[in-house]
Amino acid sequence: MRLLVASNNPKKLAELRRILDAAGLDHVELVPLAEAPAYPEPVETGRTFADNALIKARAGAAATGLVTVADDSGLAVEELNGMPGVLSARWSGGHGDDAANNSLLLAQMGDVPDERRGCAFVSVCALVTPDGEETLSEGRWEGRLLREPVGENGFGYDPLFVPAEEDAAGSSPRSSAQLSAEEKDALSHRGKALAGLVDAIARLAG
Structure with a gap:
């Protein structure tokens, strides 16, 4: 089965490939957005992550005739009432x-004490x-916000995020x-959400 990944982010593609391989679904061919027939990029007008993920996946499936996976994700900071959220x-x-x-978020949170820096991806x-068959899967990754970026792996807000698992492990917690x-x-939110689609992908792939 060919599966369109409605993203131009190669790290997201690689993450899904690793998850499918681990589940024994190495016969599923992932098609990057750049290799699919061109179609107008949909405007992400949704108010929730689910809204935006469906907008992107529906557009891909309709335009290409391929089963399509899309995600919407972001950082929800407790002190900011869940923002940046879909605007991340x-x-x-x-x-x-x-x-x-990252710089703007750190500035906005500059005076917030450590005990109120909880957040989740x-x-x-x-x-x-x-x-028209649709499946949704959500993943959350709890943690806290640092005061400066740490680390070179990942992307987005990864350098600012210390996972709860790292804090629980004791000394020298690492950022994501x-x-x-x-x-x-x-551990990650996207890994959990993608893993929740494995059964549906396996069924569709036969």
């Missing part, structure tokens, strides 16, 4: 400027077939940008 990728105004987004993944890809897959 464009928190500073432009889309996908990680450094600017949230991801919702949508799987949509050309005939310091974890290996395998460690992150086992």
Whole structure:
């Protein structure tokens, strides 16, 4: 089965590939958005992660005739009433400027004490077939916000996020940008959400 991944982020593609391989679904061919027939990029007008994931997955399935997976994810900061949320990728105004987004968030949270810096990464993944079957899966990764970026792995807000699992482990907790890809897959919000689609993908792939 060919499965369209409605994203231009190669790290998301690689993450799904690792999860499918671990589940024994190495016969599922992942099609990057860049290799699919071109179609207008849908505007993400949803108010929730689920809304936006479905908008992207439905557009891909309708335009290409392929089963399509799409995700919407972001950082929900308790002190900011769940924001940046669906605006995470464009928190500073432009889309996908990680450094600017991180700098703005750190500035907004500058005076917030450590005990009120709780946050969570949230991801919702949508799987949509050309005939309209839809499956949603949500994953959450609880943690806290650092005061400066740490680590070189990952992307987005990873350098600012210390997973709850790292704090529970004791001394020298690492940011999610310091974890290996395998460690992150086992813990992360997107890894959990993607893993929740494995059964549906296996069924569709036969």
